[in-house]
Amino acid sequence: MNNTSKEELILEAAMDEFIARGWSGARMQSIADRAGINKTLLHYYYRSKENLYEQIVRRTMEYFFGSIFRKISGIENFEEFLRTFINTLIDLSSDNPRLPMFIMQELSRGGEAVLAILNDVLSRNNPPVTVVMLRNITRAMDQGKIRKISPIQLIMTLLGSSLYFAMAEPIVMKIGGMNGFMEGFDRKSFLEERKKEIFELIYRGLENRVADHG
Amino acid sequence: MNNTSKEELILEAAMDEFIARGWSGARMQSIADRAGINKTLLHYYYRSKENLYEQIVRRTMEYFFGSIFRKISGIENFEEFLRTFINTLIDLSSDNPRLPMFIMQELSRGGEAVLAILNDVLSRNNPPVTVVMLRNITRAMDQGKIRKISPIQLIMTLLGSSLYFAMAEPIVMKIGGMNGFMEGFDRKSFLEERKKEIFELIYRGLENRVADHG
C-alpha cells in the first residue's frame, strides 16, 4: 500500500462522485469516504476541490476521446469506420453511463479552465478525432460510396443515436416500466441489437442509389 | 401587477435557475434576484426549495411531453408522423437547450417524488405519447411501408438524433471553433438543415425494398 495507490484511490473516488453529482453536488467528505480515507489526506494530495475537479475533468476527457481515437484512427474502409464508431460509442457510454452527460454538462458550465483542458486533450491526438471522422465521411462521398450529405450533420446523428440511450436509460426504463412494454428487458442484448440497428439504419440511409422509384 | 403575476414571475425565474444549474447548483437568493423580489417573498409563496423544485419539474415535464403530444397525436400518415416528430423535437430542444438534459439528469437523480410527477404527467395524455409513437411505427410496419425493425430502437434513434445537438451545442461549437470548420455557422439554417437531413436519412434507412443489390 504505497502512496501512488492512495492517490489513485482518491482520483477514482473523486471521479465517481463528480460524475454522479456534478460540480456543485459533489462533496469532499463524500469523496474521502468513497476512497476510505479522511478529509485531511484529501487536501494533502489535492489542495482544493477546484484542483481535484480539474484533474478529474482532464482524466475523463482523456479517457473518452482517447478511447474513440484509438479505435477509429487508421481505419480506411467506410463501412468498417461506421460500424466501429457506433460500437465504440455504445460500449463506452453503456460502460460509463454518466460520462457523456458529465462532459457535456461541465463543458456548458465550465469556464476557460475546462475549455483549455478540452483543447489540450484534443490536440494530443494527431490528427484529431474530429478530423479523422470528417475525412472518412468526405472520402466515402468522393468515392461515391455514399450519397452527398453534410458531414457534420451525419456526425451529430451518429453521436446522438449512439450516446442517447445510455444518457436517457433511467428515464427510458421508468417510462417503459410504467407502460408495461419492456418486460424481460435484457440490457446486454438490447445494446448489441442497438449497434446493429443503428448501423443498418444509417448505412441504408446513406446509400448512393439512383432514384429508383419516382 | 397582482399576485398571480409575481407568483408566475417566480416560477419562471426558478425554472431558469434550476434548469441552468440543477438542483444542487440552484440558489434561492439567485431565484429571488432573477424574479426581482426578495427571499422572504419567495418563501411566502413556495415554502421550501424542495417544494419549488417539485413544481418546476412538473411544469417542465408538462411542457415538454405536452408539446410533443399535441403535435403528433392524431397523425395517421407515417411519413408525416416521422417528419413532425423530428421537427417538434428539434424546435423544442433548440428553443430550450437545457431542457432535455435537465429532465434526464433530474430523473436519474430524483427519487420517488420525481418519478411520481413523471407518471402523473404522462398519464394525463390519452393515449400516452409513448403509445402513440409505438402505434404509428407498428402500423407502418404492418402495412409494409417500412421494413421490419425494433420500434423501441427506432424511437431511441429518433430522440437521440433530434435532441443531441441542442444538448451538445456548447461543446460542438467549442470543438468546431477550435478546428476552424464551422466558420460562418448559422444556427437557424443549421437546424432547418438538420430536420431535413435526419428525416431523409431515417426515412431512406427504413425503406422496405426487396434486396435489390446482392
Added chain:
DNA sequence: AAAATGTTTGACCACATGGTTAAACATAAT
C-alpha cells in the same frame, strides 16, 4: 375606514461545507 393580503427590510439562526491546523502515530527511506 377597516381588514386582508402582498411585499419589503434587515436582522437572525442552524447547519453544511470547504478548508486549516497542530499534534500524534505509522511506515518507509536514508
Added chain:
DNA sequence: ATTATGTTTAACCATGTGGTCAAACATTTT
C-alpha cells in the same frame, strides 16, 4: 537510529445557504 513522508484524529474557522421572524409599509378587498 534518524529523518522524511504518509496518515489519522479531532478540533476549529469562515463562509454560504436554506429558512425564519417581527415589524413596517403598500395595495387590494370588503
